[in-house]
Amino acid sequence: MVQDAEGRIVESNPTARAILGLDAATLTGRTSDDPEWQTVWSDGKPARGEDLPSTIARTTGEPVRGVVIGVRHPSGTVRWLRVSASPLRDAASDEVLGAVVSFSDVTEARRGEQALLDSRNISDVRESQESAAKYRGLLEAAPDAMVVVDGAGEIVLLNAQAERQFGYRRDELVGQQVKVIIPEGFAERLIADDLRSTADALLQQIGMGIELFGRREDGTEFPIEIMLSPLESAEGILITAAIRDISARKAAEEALRVALGNFQDLVDADIVGVFFARQDGRVFYANDYFLDLLGYTREELEHGEVDWRAMTPPEWLQLTDGALDELREQGSSKPFEKEYMRRDGSRVPVFLADTRLAGPGANIAAFVLDISERKRGEDELLALNAELEGRVKTRTAALEAANREMEAFSYSVSHDLRAPLRSIDAFSQILLREHAAGLDPEARRVLDIVVHNAQHMGQLIDDLLTLSRIGRKNLDRTPVDMEPLVRSVVEELQATQPGRTVEFDIGPLASAFGDAGLLRQVWVNLFDNAVKFTGPVQLAKVEVRCEPGPRECRFTVRDNGVGFDPRYSDKLFQPFQRLHQTSEFEGTGIGLAIVARIVRRLGGEVWADGAPGEGATFGFSLPAGQEAT
Numbered sequence: 001m002v003q004d005a006e007g008r009i010v011e012s013n014p015t016a017r018a019i020l021g022l023d024a025a026t027l028t029g030r031t032s033d034d035p036e037w038q039t040v041w042s043d044g045k046p047a048r049g050e051d052l053p054s055t056i057a058r059t060t061g062e063p064v065r066g067v068v069i070g071v072r073h074p075s076g077t078v079r080w081l082r083v084s085a086s087p088l089r090d091a092a093s094d095e096v097l098g099a100v101v102s103f104s105d106v107t108e109a110r111r112g113e114q115a116l117l118d119s120r121n122i123s124d125v126r127e128s129q130e131s132a133a134k135y136r137g138l139l140e141a142a143p144d145a146m147v148v149v150d151g152a153g154e155i156v157l158l159n160a161q162a163e164r165q166f167g168y169r170r171d172e173l174v175g176q177q178v179k180v181i182i183p184e185g186f187a188e189r190l191i192a193d194d195l196r197s198t199a200d201a202l203l204q205q206i207g208m209g210i211e212l213f214g215r216r217e218d219g220t221e222f223p224i225e226i227m228l229s230p231l232e233s234a235e236g237i238l239i240t241a242a243i244r245d246i247s248a249r250k251a252a253e254e255a256l257r258v259a260l261g262n263f264q265d266l267v268d269a270d271i272v273g274v275f276f277a278r279q280d281g282r283v284f285y286a287n288d289y290f291l292d293l294l295g296y297t298r299e300e301l302e303h304g305e306v307d308w309r310a311m312t313p314p315e316w317l318q319l320t321d322g323a324l325d326e327l328r329e330q331g332s333s334k335p336f337e338k339e340y341m342r343r344d345g346s347r348v349p350v351f352l353a354d355t356r357l358a359g360p361g362a363n364i365a366a367f368v369l370d371i372s373e374r375k376r377g378e379d380e381l382l383a384l385n386a387e388l389e390g391r392v393k394t395r396t397a398a399l400e401a402a403n404r405e406m407e408a409f410s411y412s413v414s415h416d417l418r419a420p421l422r423s424i425d426a427f428s429q430i431l432l433r434e435h436a437a438g439l440d441p442e443a444r445r446v447l448d449i450v451v452h453n454a455q456h457m458g459q460l461i462d463d464l465l466t467l468s469r470i471g472r473k474n475l476d477r478t479p480v481d482m483e484p485l486v487r488s489v490v491e492e493l494q495a496t497q498p499g500r501t502v503e504f505d506i507g508p509l510a511s512a513f514g515d516a517g518l519l520r521q522v523w524v525n526l527f528d529n530a531v532k533f534t535g536p537v538q539l540a541k542v543e544v545r546c547e548p549g550p551r552e553c554r555f556t557v558r559d560n561g562v563g564f565d566p567r568y569s570d571k572l573f574q575p576f577q578r579l580h581q582t583s584e585f586e587g588t589g590i591g592l593a594i595v596a597r598i599v600r601r602l603g604g605e606v607w608a609d610g611a612p613g614e615g616a617t618f619g620f621s622l623p624a625g626q627e628a629t
Contacts, residue, residue: 002088002256003054004098007031010357013252019081019105021074038072042080042110057085057099065211066225068106080107082227082244084211086253088260100256102249106227106242108142145243149178156238165245167217178241181215182226214243223250273350273368276357279324281309284363293350293370295343308366311340313347323354327364331356337371349375425451475515475601482509482555485516486544489523493531502531502540509555510548512622514602522598525591526557526618533561533616549624552604556619563610572608595620 002011012027020027030036033049041047049055053064063086070078081103088098139146145162149155155173163170166181173180210228213221227242267274273290277283283306291298296306312320316338323333335353342348354366428451436444483506490504512519527542534540537560547554564572573596596606599620610616 001027001101002098003032003058003101005058005096007033007055007058010098016103019079019103020071021079036072040070040078042068042070044070053083053085054099054101057087057101058096061087061089061096063087066227068110068227078107079105080110082106082225082242084225100253102253104144104225104244106144108138142242145245147173147178147181147241147243149239149241151237153178155180162243165216165243166214172217182212211246214245222247273366273370275306275308275366275368277308277364277366279364281307283308290368293342293348293368294340308340311342313339313341323352327354327356340368348372476517477513477515477602479511480514480516480519481511482519482546485520486523489520489527493524493527497531500531500535500540502534502542504542504544506544507546509544509546510553510624512553512624514622515598518598518602522595522620525595529591529618530557530559530561530616533563534559535561537561551624552621553624554619554621556617558615558617560615563612563614563616564608565612566610569608569610573606592618
């Protein structure tokens with residue numbers, strides 16, 4: 001069993017409860033000096049609470065071993081116990097926190113000893129078959145190994161349990177010196193010598209629960225506890241030794257010591273706050289982490305000034321009481337966040353988990369984590385999000401204003417620039433058509449240049465307007481079947497250039513997600529570009545290919561035209577960047593820029609590869625399926 005600092009039983013194992021005849025609920029919370037125990041010494045005199053082994057271990061910090069006491073069993077009989085107690089200490093401060101109490105039932109062993117005493121001497125036992133039978137029956141029924149030794153240290157009697165425990169047959173031990181099974185140094189203390197009698201030797205050990213090691217027949221040693229009693233006989237004083245194998249107890253004590261040490265290490269590690277409290281709020285134990293967090297001293301804790309309910313702000317009491325209801329019903333509550341009031345009045349946010357302790361009063365064990373840093377981080381994040389939302393609103397307003405200005409500019413370009421260009425083009429063509437006969441060759445050449453440049457400027461304005469509208473157009477994303485789209489663009493292109501022969505090789509094309517209208521513009525511009533730069537080639541060829549993938553589809557348009565220097569491929573998709581002179585190939589330098597802007601709006605990328613005189617390859621990627629969203 002485990003007792004706290006006030007002597008209350010807080011833990012007990014099934015064996016202890018079986019020996020005492022009490023269940024856990026009845027046993028937990030009782031103290032050693034409870035009058036209901038009716039505790040007596042082996043001589044029948046009442047035992048005071050302050051003299052009991054557990055009290056001595058708690059108050060002096062010293063262990064007590066093998067004291068025999070009698071306690072009242074619920075059946076009305078007296079149970080004789082051999083009791084040992086060890087102090088339970090705080091690993092850091094060495095303060096005594098309670099006691100670990102172990103005991104065994106020696107009632108049957110005492111009955112056997114009493115039978116021997118009733119027969120008065122060993123001769124009477126041998127002569128009286130009835131007494132001998134009674135004695136031997138009690139001796140064999142004893143749960144411990146029983147060994148009777150004479151004044152010379154010779155074994156005269158033992159039970160079957162002793163045979164099993166030490167690994168000898170009975171006839172192998174009777175007549176042998178007791179030091180065969182008991183280590184040297186102790187056995188000699190039971191034997192008379194020139195300086196003392198057997199009675200004097202025994203008197204020094206009587207009533208002691210002595211822990212030492214026994215030796216088996218195979219030479220191995222194991223922990224035992226011996227309780228000695230005197231027995232007068234015709235041959236002199238005999239010594240009755242009740243010997244118990246305490247290997248299991250020692251292992252249990254070590255396991256308990258390790259477990260308690262690990263728990264104490266956790267409590268003292270200052271990783272998390274730990275406190276034990278009553279449900280009414282009184283905290284009766286807390287580690288340094290918890291006390292430091294709330295600003296209390298250990299002296300204030302010991303004086304009863306730390307109260308978790310008083311430290312809980314009113315707005316958090318309802319949540320806390322709900323957790324208590326859950327704890328009462330289920331034995332623990334789900335971890336939750338709350339606040340505590342520090343001693344100085346400030347507040348601290350905590351993450352709390354609690355469980356119910358066994359015993360009367362259903363006290364609480366709680367684990368508390370300071371989450372101030374996390375809360376500060378959350379507040380900073382909320383502030384940052386609010387700031388970002390403000391910035392987004394500001395930039396959105398600025399972008400909307402810029403779009404409105406762009407729309408106004410586009411309107412101005414569309415109307416204010418187109419009108420004079422149309423006039424220049426129209427009047428120049430009238431001069432060429434109706435007054436050509438009156439113009440010399442140089443005048444006609446100049447007018448041809450004017451008409452060509454006016455038309456070129458008109459086309460440039462159209463392309464610029466197209467480029468500006470792409471960024472503002474609402475996208476209509478749908479699955480687009482590329483193959484019929486490409487073939488329709490090729491047919492339109494061939495119809496507009498009947499004088500050109502261009503061989504198109506269109507491979508299988510996968511579908512992709514995008515805006516069908518904008519993708520048509522992409523294919524138109526790429527094919528226009530391929531047809532234009534294959535002009536000098538006798539047999540122009542254009543290959544269209546697709547590489548489908550799980551996340552994207554890659555489309556390429558390869559021609560066998562004049563090609564380009566790959567060192568300048570990054571310029572091809574920028575507005576007005578041309579790698580060839582206008583005199584060689586007409587154009588505004590915006591077609592590929594339109595392709596790049598459309599593809600990037602649809603979530604893809606563009607690239608180009610080529611070499612002078614070896615043709616060029618232009619490619620773009622698009623998300624496959626729903627990846628586009």
